[in-house]
Amino acid sequence: MRIFLDTANIDEIRQGVRWGVVHGITTNPSLVAKEGANFRDRVLEICDIVDGPVSAEVTATDAEGMIEQGEDIRTWHPNVVVKIPTIPEGLTAIKALTDRPDPVTINATLIFSPNQGLLAALAGATYVSPFLGRLDDISHDGMAVVSDLAQIFRVQGIRSNILAASLRAPLHVVRAAKCGAHVVTLPFAVLEQMMKHPLTDIGLERFLADWEASQAEAILQRV
Ligand code: G3P
Numbered sequence: 561m562r563i564f565l566d567t568a569n570i571d572e573i574r575q576g577v578r579w580g581v582v583h584g585i586t587t588n589p590s591l592v593a594k595e596g597a598n599f600r601d602r603v604l605e606i607c608d609i610v611d612g613p614v615s616a617e618v619t620a621t622d623a624e625g626m627i628e629q630g631e632d633i634r635t636w637h638p639n640v641v642v643k644i645p646t647i648p649e650g651l652t653a654i655k656a657l658t659d660r661p662d663p664v665t666i667n668a669t670l671i672f673s674p675n676q677g678l679l680a681a682l683a684g685a686t687y688v689s690p691f692l693g694r695l696d697d698i699s700h701d702g703m704a705v706v707s708d709l710a711q712i713f714r715v716q717g718i719r720s721n722i723l724a725a726s727l728r729a730p731l732h733v734v735r736a737a738k739c740g741a742h743v744v745t746l747p748f749a750v751l752e753q754m755m756k757h758p759l760t761d762i763g764l765e766r767f768l769a770d771w772e773a774s775q776a777e778a779i780l781q782r783v
Pocket of ligand 1: 586693694726745
């Protein structure tokens with residue numbers, strides 16, 4: 561399983577890459593708007609930092625507009641993945657952009673049911689992105705969509721990647737990994753939380769205190 565960061569913030573991306581565990585980035589119009597950056601410039605800046613897939617979303621809602629934007633976005637950088645909403649017009653665009661000699665890599669986004677994920681995969685999406693947290697927000701079991709998709713793709717031999725998105729907590733990551741998600745995309749805060757354990761901090765503090773005490777003792781014995 562790979563970890564992507566779900567952010568357009570450069571400092572967060574640099575830190576995640578420095579830790580050696582971030583292998584891609586997902587953005588969406590809300591995340592880019594939050595940074596106040598020019599869309600294309602920010603995507604290119606991210607591509608300079610991360611050597612992996614970087615999702616950039618179309619904003620058109622008709623197939624022709626999505627295809628036009630997708631064809632443009634794919635020229636920005638070889639690692640750019642075109643993100644397309646999973647609506648009927650989106651399926652047409654996914655099919656048109658992938659069923660060609662030079663297929664565009666697509667991340668089908670805004671997936672809230674196994675059927676939407678299945679359709680996006682059948683249309684040609686490389687990544688299908690179920691939004692777990694937003695389903696949990698309305699008292700539906702978001703993880704069930706990941707689990708169902710993992711089973712469907714396994715049984716049917718479908719090669720699209722399940723990219724679990726809208727994760728809100730470290731336990732979401734554990735459960736998505738156990739369900740068979742190929743990728744999880746996380747807010748930076750969740751990545752930080754994944755590493756936190758009070759016993760690690762207490763244990764390190766104790767090791768260092770014992771080490772310091774032994775060094776002081778050794779100095780005393782030498783004098
Ligand atoms: O990648 C999808 C993600 O950005 C949605 O997350 O937290 O806005 O539901 P959230």
